Amino acid sequence: MSTATLTPPARPSAAGRLLRRVWRQPLPVRIGGVLVGILVFAAVFAPLLAPYGQNDLDFNAQLQGPSLAHPMGTDDTGRDVFSRTLYGLRIDLAVVLFITYVPLPIGVLMGAIAGYFGGKVDLVISRIIDITIAFPFIVLVIAIVAIVGPGLTGIMIGVPIVAWALYARLARSEMLVLREQPFMLATTALGYTRRRAILRHAVPNLMRSSLIYSTVDLVVNLLLLAGLSYLGLGMQPPNAELGTIIAEGQANLLNAWWITTLPGLVLVVFGVGVGLIGDGLSDGELRGGGA
Amino acid sequence: MTAVAQDLPGVADATTDALLSVDGLRVEFGPADAPLVAVKDVGLTIAPGEIVGLIGESGSGKSLTCRSIMRLIGAPGRVTAGTVDFEGRDVLAMSSKELRDFRAHDVGMIYQDPFSSLNPVMRIGDHLRETLRANRGMSKAEARAEGIALLERVGIPDPERRYLSYPHELSGGMRQRVMIALATASRPRLLLADEPTTALDVTTQAQILDLLTDMRRELGMAVLVVSHDFGVIAQVCDRVCVMYGGHVVETGPVERIYADPQHPYTKALLDSVPDMESAGNPVRREGIPGYPPELTDVLPGCVFAPRCAHARPGCTSVPMVLQPVDAAAPDAGSTACPVRPFSVGGPFDPVAGSPPDPVAVPVSPQPAAATAAMTAAETAARAQTGDPGDLPAPGEARITQPTDQESTR
CATH class of the missing domain: 3.40.50.300 (P-loop containing nucleotide triphosphate hydrolases)
Structure with a gap:
């Protein structure tokens, strides 16, 4: 296979390479990539794409169904649901990325240390992991919200405090296998420091499973965020967030289905897209960009 | 040499x-x-x-x-x-x-299984660069040049390209050569x-x-x-x-x-x-x-006595001690078998064979x-x-x- 790349073609730009790389993936991954790509694009450029402000009231257009002027209709105060969904998605994705990918490296590192050293170090870290996982999570978030006040800050503090533990448990179990591999023995035989062995030689091997799990975690966290906002612990009105939009639309579910359903569908599309990518990752079918 | x-x-x-x-x-x-x-x-x-x-x-x-x-x-x-x-x-x-x-x-060490002795997520060059930088304190550019030279020395064809390969792209023999390059990088x-x-x-x-x-x-x-x-x-x-x-x-x-x-x-x-x-x-x-x-x-x-074709009754009590094979020629090495010469011509035959007298065996009976x-x-x-x-x-x-x-x- 590598003989085919003996004469490499002119190197395209970094973005071009990424696109080409995405395009060479199996079909489900490609579909997932496109879905997530559209949503991320929409979220990033929300202020440019949204036809209205997220809190623009229009009492001449209350509870209108989807139309060209309002692609997702309007809510009971005449706010454009499409614009609110875009702004909500923007906040949601940013928060979800934060609460998923901040705990991930912390967890992987803790798990790698526990697995590499074993013994007492492992015992201490493993018990901390157990306690963290056993702790009633919603109660913890409510407690933190009570301290820092309502809003997304509470979630952004509370979720990472708990979420690292699952990554740590995952990384620890993989590290137990990995440390018996001859190439990890070789890091000792070559006289590397343990720090170097863990960070540069072991952790890259542990990232795969954690990254796959993180795609599930992304969806779970998005739903969690929407759920907490629905409970009033997250984003505070009037600003938009998918959970609050859905919660507010609930009262009009029977006569204005679009307020809850269409933002809900956006959640579903994001979940399906991320799920497809994660599935491709775990099948190990991703095709590299190198040889 | x-x-x-x-x-x-x-x-x-x-x-x-x-x-x-x-x-x-x-x-x-x-x-x-x-x-x-x-x-x-x-x-x-x-x-x-x-x-x-x-x-x-x-x-x-x-x-x-x-x-x-x-x-x-x-x-x-x-x-x-x-x-x-x-x-x-x-x-x-x-x-x-x-x-x-x-x-x-x-010291350097190479292992039995060249398929798992290289880190699958690291390029060949990364392996070499790691040891050259960590153990010989080289800069990135020096490490690259030395790494390619090392690959060349262990007989890897086209070392420049192999420097960028991943382990799975190499055959078992090539990987073992890389291991040798890696183990000998710090001389x-x-x-x-x-x-x-x-x-x-x-x-x-x-x-x-x-x-x-x-x-x-x-x-x-x-x-x-x-x-x-x-x-x-x-x-x-x-x-x-x-x-x-x-x-x-x-x-x-x-x-x-x-x-x-x-x-x-x-x-x-x-x-x-x-x-x-x-x-x-x-x-x-x-x-x-x-x-x-x-x-x-x-x-x-003697640990081998139960399977030994030349075992004598005294063999279960001889100490496992190496003795010179030939006192006159110290270079000839040593052996732990005190029954010498044991019948070199084939398995010991209790009927026809006339092995050396087992009394010669230094017996140290155990309490x-x-x-x-x-x-x-x-x-x-x-x-x-x-x-x-x-x-x-x-x-x-x-x-x-x-x-x-x-x-x-």
């Missing part, structure tokens, strides 16, 4: 000019009060630039001996006695910093090769062995080759230590061991290797009856109490279900022949 020193009469001798000298090494597993002893009182010396072979069946303790030299035995195993002396420094007493320094600069004076060719096919095996002898010649590096294959040992080694049941049973120059084995086990081992005359011969090679001892078997006297204690320890050890490390099941404990001759048997 200077002349290869081949002096080594006894075991613990020649410490003065030896690069490495191991003495009285003992490796145990399991509980301290009823240990499973995998390596018993093993001695070994390697002179600068010398290639020494360590041969034995699976479970004979050869790999553990090899790893002890770098203190690479992981828990549950432990070295409980003996010294490992490298150029006057005691490896077993080193602090963790000294030990790291010793591993980084003085160690001793290379430990733990079954370096077992996972490779015969032609690749020969190339890797040639590479090892070339590297010895060019760098003046001593090599310890651990193998269960007499063909491998014969091809590269100056001197051989034969291990059985955790003991060194015979040591000496490779020619002498081949021509005139002085321990029945060595003889049996050589007899079990097919030769050219046996090609196409439907008669099976002479095997060694029985199985190698389990770790839980505590055998009094009854010691024997009783041993039995108790043995019983306790048998109750153990713990895995004694990497010692394989008796089923695979067989001396393998080169694979090309396997089919002719």
Whole structure:
């Protein structure tokens, strides 16, 4: 296979390479990539794409169904649901990325240390992991919200405090296998420091499973965020967030289905897209960009 | 390259000019009060630039001996006695910093399985750059140039491109070459090769062995080759230590061991290797009856006695001590078998044979109490279900022949 790349073609730009790389993936991954790509694009450029402000009231257009002027209709105060969904998605994705990918490296590192050293170090870290996982999570978030006040800050503090533990448990179990591999023995035989062995030689091997799990975690966290906002612990009105939009639309579910359903569908599309990518990752079918 | 020193009469001798000298090494597993002893009182010396072979069946303790030299035995195993002396420094007493320094600069190690000894997520170049930067303090650019030079030296074609390859893109032989480049990157004076060719096919095996002898010649590096294959040992080694049941049973120059084995086990081992005359011969090679001892078997006297074709009644009480084969020629090595010459012409025949008088055997009868204690320890050890490390099941404990001759048997 590598003989085919003996004469490499002119190197395209970094973005071009990424696109080409995405395009060479199996079909489900490609579909997932496109879905997530559209949503991320929409979220990033929300202020440019949204036809209205997220809190623009229009009492001449209350509870209108989807139309060209309002692609997702309007809510009971005449706010454009499409614009609110875009702004909500923007906040949601940013928060979800934060609460998923901040705990991930912390967890992987803790798990790698526990697995590499074993013994007492492992015992201490493993018990901390157990306690963290056993702790009633919603109660913890409510407690933190009570301290820092309502809003997304509470979630952004509370979720990472708990979420690292699952990554740590995952990384620890993989590290137990990995440390018996001859190439990890070789890091000792070559006289590397343990720090170097863990960070540069072991952790890259542990990232795969954690990254796959993180795609599930992304969806779970998005739903969690929407759920907490629905409970009033997250984003505070009037600003938009998918959970609050859905919660507010609930009262009009029977006569204005679009307020809850269409933002809900956006959640579903994001979940399906991320799920497809994660599935491709775990099948190990991703095709590299190198040889 | 200077002349290869081949002096080594006894075991613990020649410490003065030896690069490495191991003495009285003992490796145990399991509980301290009823240990499973995998390596018993093993001695070994390697002179600068010398290639020494360590041969034995699976479970004979050869790999553990090899790893002890770098203190690479992981828990549950432990070295409980003996010294490992490298150029006057005691490896077993080193602090963790000294030990790291010793591993980084003085010894290199290559392993049996080249498929898992390279990190799958790192490029070949990353491996080399890591060791060059960590152990030789090179800059990125220097490390790249040196890394490519190292790949070239171990005979990897198109090293510039291979520098950027991932391990899975290379064949087993190429990976083993990369391992050798990696292990020798910091110019160690001793290379430990733990079954370096077992996972490779015969032609690749020969190339890797040639590479090892070339590297010895060019760098003046001593090599310890651990193998269960007499063909491998014969091809590269100056001197051989034969291990059985955790003991060194015979040591000496490779020619002498081949021509005139002085321990029945060595003889049996050589007899079990097919030769050219046996090609196409439907008669099976002479095997060694029985199985190698389990770790839980505590055998009094000679460990090989239960399987030995030349065993005498006194053999169960002789101490496992190496004695010079020929007092007049200290270079000829030593053997742990006191019954010499045992009948070299073939298996001992109690009717026709007239072996040397067993009275000559130095008998040191064990006190009854010691024997009783041993039995108790043995019983306790048998109750153990713990895995004694990497010692394989008796089923695979067989001396393998080169694979090309396997089919002719």
